[in-house]
Amino acid sequence: MSSRGSSGPGRVLVAVYAVLAIGASGRSVFQIVDRFREAPVAFTLSALAAVIYIVATLALALSMRRNGMNQQSWDRVAWVTIGFELVGVLVVGTLSVVSPGVLGLQSVDPFGRQATVWSLYGAGYLGIPLVLPILGLFWLDRRRRESAA
Amino acid sequence: MIDGFTIVLVAVATLVGLLCVVLGLVGRKPADVTILAVVLVEALVVAQVVIALVAPAVGNQPTGSLGLFWIYLGAAAVIPPAAIIWALADRSRWSTVVLGVGALAIAVMVFRMSEIWNVPLA
Numbered sequence: 001m002s003s004r005g006s007s008g009p010g011r012v013l014v015a016v017y018a019v020l021a022i023g024a025s026g027r028s029v030f031q032i033v034d035r036f037r038e039a040p041v042a043f044t045l046s047a048l049a050a051v052i053y054i055v056a057t058l059a060l061a062l063s064m065r066r067n068g069m070n071q072q073s074w075d076r077v078a079w080v081t082i083g084f085e086l087v088g089v090l091v092v093g094t095l096s097v098v099s100p101g102v103l104g105l106q107s108v109d110p111f112g113r114q115a116t117v118w119s120l121y122g123a124g125y126l127g128i129p130l131v132l133p134i135l136g137l138f139w140l141d142r143r144r145r146e147s148a149a
Numbered sequence: 150m151i152d153g154f155t156i157v158l159v160a161v162a163t164l165v166g167l168l169c170v171v172l173g174l175v176g177r178k179p180a181d182v183t184i185l186a187v188v189l190v191e192a193l194v195v196a197q198v199v200i201a202l203v204a205p206a207v208g209n210q211p212t213g214s215l216g217l218f219w220i221y222l223g224a225a226a227v228i229p230p231a232a233i234i235w236a237l238a239d240r241s242r243w244s245t246v247v248l249g250v251g252a253l254a255i256a257v258m259v260f261r262m263s264e265i266w267n268v269p270l271a
Contacts, residue, residue: 008241011244011247012243015232015235015246015251016250019250019254022228023224023258030220034216126257
């Protein structure tokens with residue numbers, strides 16, 4: 001492994017976040033434009049997830065810049081957005097299985113026309129929405145301990 | 150979409166993705182091999198754009214949503230160039246992994262696009 005600290009693998013994290021942000025934004029914009037009334041709650045959550053992914057991508061990237069401006073603030077934003085994602089995927093994922101009706105969904109199908117990024121714990125996105133925030137929090141924690149040391 | 154071409158595109162993007170991820174993890178910096186491999190993926194995506202523009206006019210109609218299909222294809226077309234710019238700007242082993250992540254994303258997106266184009270009619 002590289003001995004240059006943890007900023008290296010963190011860059012891959014930023015890339016994966018960027019791809020997920022693009023995917024989530026595209027899908028939610030399409031759902032809202034095409035069929036918002038079918039499941040307004042679920043599609044609003046989809047849009048919220050997309051915004052969170054975009055902010056988390058930016059916050060991760062900006063908190064990594066050497067001598068960057070407001071590095072600490074961006075680090076805090078990264079903690080908050082990535083933490084929110086983990087809560088979001090767990091809560092919405094569980095709701096989508098236990099009582100899809102609460103979200104206004106008629107089915108659990110993660111590939112269906114009403115699926116959101118977080119349906120069935122992100123199964124429609126290869127489970128990445130569940131794994132990514134866990135990796136993200138681990139990485140933020142590792143970076144914090146390294147900079148404290 | 151043309152099934153044969155879709156299979157080639159998904160296969161090439163998957164292989165290029167795995168190649169770049171492995172080379173990056175063993176410590177290779179972005180090199181001609183990895184960058185040109187991702188250029189190849191982009192060339193195939195551009196070919197897919199042409200196919201998608203022409204196909205409906207010659208009777209190859211999608212059964213699913215063409216709008217959603219184009220959102221995917223538009224996003225897919227910008228990912229490889231973004232990954233390459235990243236690799237040119239940051240010449241570290243992790244950029245090689247990023248090239249691979251970009252190519253793997255293309256494989257998944259094109260697979261989804263084929264499902265969107267070919268929705269089985271009830």
